Amino acid sequence: MSDFNYNISRRRFLATAGATALSSVLLKGCLGNPPDDNPIISSANATKISIPPEQVPETTKVRLGYLPIIEAAPLIIAKEKGFFTKYGMSDVEISKQANWGAARDNVKIGSSAGGIDGGQWQMPMPYLISEGIITDNLKIPMYVLLQLNTQGNGIAIAGKHKDKGITLKIDKAKDFFEKTKSEGAKFKAAYTFPKANQEFWIRYWLAANGVDPDTDIELLTVPAAQTVANMKTGTMDAFSTGDPWPYRIVKEKIGFIPALTAEIWKAHPEEYLAMRADWVDKNPKATKAMLKAIMEAQQWCDNFDNRKELVQIVATKNYFGVAPEILEDTMMGKYDMGDGRIINDKSMAPLYWKDAKGNVSYPYQSHDLWFLTESVRWGFLPKDSLGTVKDWIKKVNREDIWREAAKEAGIAVADIPSSTSRGIEEFFDGIKFDPENPQAYLDSLKIKKA
């Protein structure tokens, strides 16, 4: 690594360390304290199995990055309930990342240099890393191996905008957005990492409502903790993020939630497990062992009878470091939206194994295609790249490895999708995405750059 790069990384490290300190202060907030390490956690919970000789992993070790949001639950549960150990991966390290940029920098260097081998990602980060787009042109081939969860994210709006008609449909608030634009005080909306899920959700929602996210408002990247602080002081109007943040906004009376991502797109793809390709190629059996453990954790997480314990585990200081009360309701599908609306529906909760459309864990290539098509829509990728991205998907999406692992794990055939495509997807505004014809989707959208 050149001195120049070293200095950048060092500065990044210092900046992110600062952000972590800030977020832990804010996370304590007025909502109680995180539990200490939980005594109920025991790796002995998992049943011991004898691993067939041909499935014994090449290594017992791997370092996986995660962010302290509910998407990470299957990784944490696989570790804490002993599922990794059960499948022969007894030295899995789950490493908290200060933010998405830090995760990217850590996978760029790999675990041999103190970084990570892979872990939790927003889409299409594994593609952008594979192509060197967010890694200073250094291509780090990655494989997408499993979807961690669906739903569990939302749009939060500052409390001062409560009576302006901003709901899932914001037709009534059109004048408000027009006014802020013409007065030169554009509505400011944030996400924690650009050109990935959180930015896509807020862009989709606004554009579906006739608000052009590129010209009518201002979008920017801000660390979650800082966004909350800015919303308190009134300098930020909105942000798009995962639980527990939107819930905190309501509980601390900072704002309200006009839309859950589950309302924008029911059973939408959310975050993924992706690894450095060199690690997977070197350790194919360990990769499958890891997938089997995470699949078992996903089934465990999906059982609502386990969710109280799940919350106790992820809330500990080791992991999220939040009061369990912050997570309990939303994990059961109870959302106080802060605008008088209460949602109480388990099918709207974060889901890890099964959703309204079938299997959650399987990484559909058609979903990767949507994220990449959306990247074309907003000009993040060149407009003629719909053909190119299909080639990327063939290289990066390794649903074949998921299938092999599922078979080894004895997953019921009915739970294994028969196609790499989930078929036509429909959004809350009636727009349809047909993976067979992404251009038709782009053509059907009124607000876009491409």
Ligand code: CA
């Ligand atoms: Ca998310």
